[in-house]
Amino acid sequence: MTTKIIHFMVNGMLEQAEFGADCSAADVKDVFRAAAEAGPHHILKMYSMNGSVMNISPRLEANSRDSYYRLEVVASDLKSVGMPNELDTMEHRLNHLESKVMEDVGKTPDVVCELKSQVESFKRKLESVKHLSWMGLFKEDSDHQLSNLSPKPKSSRLSAQEQRQQVRRKFLNMSSLHVTEEVREHLKTPIFDNWQWEEAEMLVLLQVMFIDLDFLMAFHIQLDVLQNFLFEVYRHYNNIPFHNFRHCFCVTQMLYGLIWLTDLRSKISRIDLLIMLTSALCHDLDHPGYNNVYQINAQTDLALRYNDISPLENHHCAVAFGIMSKPECNILKNLSSDQYKHIRGGMIRCILATDMARHNDILNKFRSIQPVFNFTNNEHKEVLMNIMVKVSDISNEARPMAVAEPWLDCLLQEFFNQSDTEKLKGLPVAPFMDRDKVSRPSSQTSFIRFVLLPLFTELTKLFPCLEKHILEPVRRALEYYSDLERASKQEQEGRSTAGGGGEGGIGGAQEEIV
Ligand SMILES: Nc1nc2c(ncn2[C@@H]2O[C@@H]3COP(=O)(O)O[C@H]3[C@H]2O)c(=O)[nH]1
Numbered sequence: 001m002t003t004k005i006i007h008f009m010v011n012g013m014l015e016q017a018e019f020g021a022d023c024s025a026a027d028v029k030d031v032f033r034a035a036a037e038a039g040p041h042h043i044l045k046m047y048s049m050n051g052s053v054m055n056i057s058p059r060l061e062a063n064s065r066d067s068y069y070r071l072e073v074v075a076s077d078l079k080s081v082g083m084p085n086e087l088d089t090m091e092h093r094l095n096h097l098e099s100k101v102m103e104d105v106g107k108t109p110d111v112v113c114e115l116k117s118q119v120e121s122f123k124r125k126l127e128s129v130k131h132l133s134w135m136g137l138f139k140e141d142s143d144h145q146l147s148n149l150s151p152k153p154k155s156s157r158l159s160a161q162e163q164r165q166q167v168r169r170k171f172l173n174m175s176s177l178h179v180t181e182e183v184r185e186h187l188k189t190p191i192f193d194n195w196q197w198e199e200a201e202m203l204v205l206l207q208v209m210f211i212d213l214d215f216l217m218a219f220h221i222q223l224d225v226l227q228n229f230l231f232e233v234y235r236h237y238n239n240i241p242f243h244n245f246r247h248c249f250c251v252t253q254m255l256y257g258l259i260w261l262t263d264l265r266s267k268i269s270r271i272d273l274l275i276m277l278t279s280a281l282c283h284d285l286d287h288p289g290y291n292n293v294y295q296i297n298a299q300t301d302l303a304l305r306y307n308d309i310s311p312l313e314n315h316h317c318a319v320a321f322g323i324m325s326k327p328e329c330n331i332l333k334n335l336s337s338d339q340y341k342h343i344r345g346g347m348i349r350c351i352l353a354t355d356m357a358r359h360n361d362i363l364n365k366f367r368s369i370q371p372v373f374n375f376t377n378n379e380h381k382e383v384l385m386n387i388m389v390k391v392s393d394i395s396n397e398a399r400p401m402a403v404a405e406p407w408l409d410c411l412l413q414e415f416f417n418q419s420d421t422e423k424l425k426g427l428p429v430a431p432f433m434d435r436d437k438v439s440r441p442s443s444q445t446s447f448i449r450f451v452l453l454p455l456f457t458e459l460t461k462l463f464p465c466l467e468k469h470i471l472e473p474v475r476r477a478l479e480y481y482s483d484l485e486r487a488s489k490q491e492q493e494g495r496s497t498a499g500g501g502g503e504g505g506i507g508g509a510q511e512e513i514v
């Protein structure tokens, strides 16, 4: 049977489809619709190399990789309110509505005025860089009023794939806009508030990090390849409570901040900075929300594949290099093979080092070299790179309280999901994940005392300037959670005295149960 191959570019990727001689128009459309990750309400358009529109049908002519077609998804009416032409439609409808109501009632109702001002304000945001408050430090109050108009409620009806494509379109639309100096500077600090930013904006900010560290120039990374890579990274994070794309962004942003605060650019090579930043980005790719202990106990595919040795971290790293195996996403494609080998080795080490089962080994190693630390010693440098990524990975408590606290809820939610499943399956349950045993304060006091403070203190010995940026906030968090823990104990004691002995909780543990 004869077949023909159609090469086409969609969402920045060069794809190909093979059609048999007997396929129908609907088959052809379905193939392109799937490739474009488009929903039934989207209109597809195919363009030839010279820009003319082609009919999407079995009669499409076969072509080559060099003469590919361009497939575009066009959002149908009001499916993407963020686009200016749809805003115009909405404004037009509002004006029409206003004139009709004026005829009937004689005055414009408040609700129409309100809607008009929201449309106007949103239009201003899109049209003028100056008004891009979403590229400013903090969102304006008007954003909250805008939530009814923004695409969010609509997007909740979109499939996950459609939502991701919407993020891609927004990211690409925004990426050419100017990100203010104020934001760029703020991005270099641990007080940056990740909760202010939506996914497409975080992608823009990640792009800014690559640009401001001069990676594009130094490693000949084309902007579209970086954008494809960042989007694929985003696409490979799962929608789970903690180990999601926002966590990836936070870890990368903290690492970026540490690079600037410690002036690391003057101490280690740019290629090593690229290794660290890219490792931070990729360090939890495709995390399923269940940790290594679960993977091993439940004998999951990952545990089988990696012989129980850091199954998750091995997987995150393999997914990262899988993404980069596509030329259109390969930010390393213009490097020499020696440079590539160096980066691959460095990333594998950094990502595998995020397995907390190896925490003590890595910290002890760093402790032993810290007094004689030498930036020109490769072994020292590699340990430091692992430490920097690890510090960033567990740095939520180094952030302002209002930023850190919601992360604890996300983490506990993921822990509880896991322990609930473990209980159902009869698998061992770690006490720190058990909703019947853990409390917010006890979880944090132990983690800060036994994990964060020892690690952050050691890094601060090498970079004393970090004391105020990461060590002090963590000490304050320990005080805060210790106070809460004490207060909760006193309250429990008061209750058990008043109640004549209480109801026999868990092993006498007097903790605030989450
Ligand atoms: N209790 C507590 N654990 C944390 C916090 N941040 C990170 N962790 C843990 O540290 C681990 C680092 O590796 P993982 O991402 O596998 O899982 C993370 C959590 O188990 C925190 O703020 N509190």
Ligand SMILES: [Zn+2]
Pocket: 247, 251, 283, 284, 393
């Ligand atoms: Zn992580």
